[in-house]
Amino acid sequence: MITQTHYLVLSTALFFIGVVGVMTRRNVIVILLSIELMLNAVNINLIAFSYYLKSEIGQVFAIFVICVAAAEAAVGLGIILAFYRNKETVNIDEMNLMRW
Amino acid sequence: MEGQLAFYVLSACILGFAVLVITARSTVHGILFLVLDFLFVAGLYVLLQAQFVAVIQVLVYAGGIVILYLFVVMLVNLKRPPEAHKDRHRRGRLGVALSLVVLAEFVMIALFGYVGPGVGAEGGGLSVRNVERVGWMLYTDYLVPFELASVLLLVAMIGAIVLARREL
Numbered sequence: 264m265i266t267q268t269h270y271l272v273l274s275t276a277l278f279f280i281g282v283v284g285v286m287t288r289r290n291v292i293v294i295l296l297s298i299e300l301m302l303n304a305v306n307i308n309l310i311a312f313s314y315y316l317k318s319e320i321g322q323v324f325a326i327f328v329i330c331v332a333a334a335e336a337a338v339g340l341g342i343i344l345a346f347y348r349n350k351e352t353v354n355i356d357e358m359n360l361m362r363w
Numbered sequence: 364m365e366g367q368l369a370f371y372v373l374s375a376c377i378l379g380f381a382v383l384v385i386t387a388r389s390t391v392h393g394i395l396f397l398v399l400d401f402l403f404v405a406g407l408y409v410l411l412q413a414q415f416v417a418v419i420q421v422l423v424y425a426g427g428i429v430i431l432y433l434f435v436v437m438l439v440n441l442k443r444p445p446e447a448h449k450d451r452h453r454r455g456r457l458g459v460a461l462s463l464v465v466l467a468e469f470v471m472i473a474l475f476g477y478v479g480p481g482v483g484a485e486g487g488g489l490s491v492r493n494v495e496r497v498g499w500m501l502y503t504d505y506l507v508p509f510e511l512a513s514v515l516l517l518v519a520m521i522g523a524i525v526l527a528r529r530e531l
Contacts, residue, residue: 264367265366265367265370269370269374270411271473273374273377273378275466275469275473276378277377277378277381278469279462279465279466279469280378280381280382280384280385281381281385282461282462282465282466283385283458283459283462284384284385285458286457286458286459286461286462287385287458287459287462288385290390292390292394292432292435292436292439293384293385293390293393295432296384296385296393296394296397296432297384297385299397299424299428300381300384300385300397300400303400303401303404303424306404306416306420307404307407310407310408310411310413310416311411313411313413314411314412314413319493319496319497319500320500322413322415322416322493322497323497323500323501323505325413325416326416326419326497326501327508327512329416329419329420329423329424330512330515330516331512331515332424332428333423333427333428333516333519334515334516334518334519335519336428336431336432337431337519337520337522337523338519338522338523338526340431340432340435340523341522341523341524341525341526341527342526343435343439344435344438344439344526344527345526345527347438347439348529353439
């Protein structure tokens with residue numbers, strides 16, 4: 264029988280893969296993709312609890328998370344485009360304009 | 364039994380494609396793996412009787428957001444990919460170590476956190492008129508967050524347009 268724990272382990276593993284992607288990759292686009300993976304792990308958590316608690320509130324919040332992910336993708340990709348136009352690269356190591 | 368098999372197959376596909384997303388050398392390949400990953404996550408939502416969110420997942424994520432990523436990758440024509448940089452393992456080891464710290468944190472929470480009694484799983488009236496019930500909840504109890512989400516999307520749209528202007 265599949266319990267809540269199975270879903271929690273799955274979403275933890277997916278979140279961890281996303282963290283590894285953010286920490287190890289240099290390409291800003293891949294880092295944004297990893298953030299999408301982490302948001303999906305959160306959504307799996309919300310939907311699993313909605314199923315096991317027999318309540319739709321988790322699904323409502325999953326819809327809000329998807330909404331925030333869409334906003335994040337739009338603004339993030341806009342920043343990447345503006346940065347690329349200035350410096351001709353998407354390497355995160357060269358994003359040091361505002362470093363103190 | 365079929366539910367168990369479906370869960371394990373879907374989980375294996377989700378985790379496998381997630382690993383492929385972050386290890387793919389080509390960004391375009393990574394984005395295509397992400398589409399497959401989102402489709403399997405949508406399958407998991409169907410398994411959890413959240414049909415409406417599954418459809419939204421396919422439409423918004425796999426159909427909208429990922430296509431946006433593909434557009435940007437096509438616009439950002441990379442002549443020198445970031446990974447072809449010197450001393451490329453310097454950041455990598457530190458990153459893996461920091462990620463392991465995050466994983467250890469999750470494990471500690473799981474081990475020492477409060478775990479309530481498991482809620483009985485089988486059967487659920489969730490799938491009955493799923494869209495109607497989610498919509499009802501969105502437009503009654505969660506009306507203010509719903510409207511705030513629309514404002515958030517408007518702000519994000521204006522921000523993206525301003526950022527993508529030529530004379531920034």
